[in-house]
Amino acid sequence: MDAQKKIDIRDLDLSSLTDVLKSMGESAYRAKQIFQWLWQKGARNFEEMTNLSKPLRAKLVAEFNFHISTIHTAQFSKDGTIKVAFELYDGNKIEGVLIPTHSRTTACVSSQVGCSLDCKFCATGYLKRQRNLSCAEIFDQVWLINELAEKHYGKRLDNIVYMGMGEPLLNYANVVRSVLIISAAEGLGMSPQRITISTAGIAKMIQKLADDGIKTNLALSLHSANNKKRSAIMPINESNTLEMLAESLAYWYEKTGIRPTLEYTVIEGVNDGLEEEKELVIFARKFPSKINLIEYNPISLANYQPTNRLDAFAAGLEKQKLIVHIRRSRGKDIDAACGQLANQLAQ
Numbered sequence: 001m002d003a004q005k006k007i008d009i010r011d012l013d014l015s016s017l018t019d020v021l022k023s024m025g026e027s028a029y030r031a032k033q034i035f036q037w038l039w040q041k042g043a044r045n046f047e048e049m050t051n052l053s054k055p056l057r058a059k060l061v062a063e064f065n066f067h068i069s070t071i072h073t074a075q076f077s078k079d080g081t082i083k084v085a086f087e088l089y090d091g092n093k094i095e096g097v098l099i100p101t102h103s104r105t106t107a108c109v110s111s112q113v114g115c116s117l118d119c120k121f122c123a124t125g126y127l128k129r130q131r132n133l134s135c136a137e138i139f140d141q142v143w144l145i146n147e148l149a150e151k152h153y154g155k156r157l158d159n160i161v162y163m164g165m166g167e168p169l170l171n172y173a174n175v176v177r178s179v180l181i182i183s184a185a186e187g188l189g190m191s192p193q194r195i196t197i198s199t200a201g202i203a204k205m206i207q208k209l210a211d212d213g214i215k216t217n218l219a220l221s222l223h224s225a226n227n228k229k230r231s232a233i234m235p236i237n238e239s240n241t242l243e244m245l246a247e248s249l250a251y252w253y254e255k256t257g258i259r260p261t262l263e264y265t266v267i268e269g270v271n272d273g274l275e276e277e278k279e280l281v282i283f284a285r286k287f288p289s290k291i292n293l294i295e296y297n298p299i300s301l302a303n304y305q306p307t308n309r310l311d312a313f314a315a316g317l318e319k320q321k322l323i324v325h326i327r328r329s330r331g332k333d334i335d336a337a338c339g340q341l342a343n344q345l346a347q
């Protein structure tokens, strides 16, 4: 079959794979074995599938594409963070990060090549969106970052955050499928409570996540609780206003019982004043929430600076009885911190 016309075997769910295998004269059991090779044993080619007969493996090679991603480069930060550039089958590059701390081993993964949302403080926003990642391309990041975690730190991943390049909810189907595979018993078997989907705020899709019963954690990149100011740094706010987001997050909480996290990067002179603190308090009280205050990491493409009011800002929110954590970024020396991914690709 013409390689162009072949489908990637990992684009098929188990029932479609079973149908195709049956049409090739094979049993449903074979489809299950192949599915396990793909998503549980992380096979990288058909030759590895040693419990399948050689003729069957040859038939699979003839029938399907098997697009894998590889590690192009890995950069090591002095704090242990590893930033990985992955090369996709078509030559596109994306980035993911391994963040080891004493309590957790986290992979931050990308969901798109580039991003269409143009957030002003984020390096990826300066790269044009090229395409969505497939479920397998998201899975490969997790698989390969886990291998790095085992090799360098002797630990397996216990957290996955969809906070790398791209807007996960604009690649909804593939992101959700990857979550289901990562958390399935016949996949990586990781609890959805260990997975966080982070969105710049697509209200309709937040509601859809809740309706579809996806029980991961959910984080909103908020960064300002004032429509005018938020639209200035996150243009998506013009079509997905704070009122729409509050409504969708309240709905999410009602349906899932999971408190959404509000991610708030504190930038000097942009959102770090007393007035912004009050605006954030009002927004955060509209539904049960928790707040992550993030230290800003400068990028060469934008003229923003970190604030020296981070602790004072947190104290102000705590006084209002809100749940607040400060996230000091890691991997800054290799441009692997929040908002910095693609900083080198974008220049």
Ligand code: SF4
Binding pocket: 115, 116, 117, 118, 119, 122, 123, 124, 125, 126, 164, 165, 166, 167, 200, 221
């Ligand atoms: S913050 Fe997220 S949504 Fe905004 S431009 Fe960067 S990658 Fe895209």
